[in-house]
Amino acid sequence: MYYSRKKLTGDLPEEMTIIWSCTNEKCNGWMRDNFVFLAQPVCAQCNSFMEKGEKMLPILANTSPNQTKN
DSSP states (O other): OOOOOOOOSSOOOEEEEEEEEEOOTTOOOEEEGGGOOSSSOBOTTTOOBEEEEEEEEEOOOOOOTTOOOO
């Protein structure tokens, strides 16, 4: 079976997005703030602490009903 992913014809709109970045220098893990389930998340790749920052990313909405931060 052949699966083809067509490229989008236009650019996706981007905005400055709040993210959490891993503090470990050897790790490049990060995640969007609206996909975090804890008030102070840890890196899923190396279990280090994460710090808040901003990054220019395509607009993406989180529609998960489980989205709550403790």
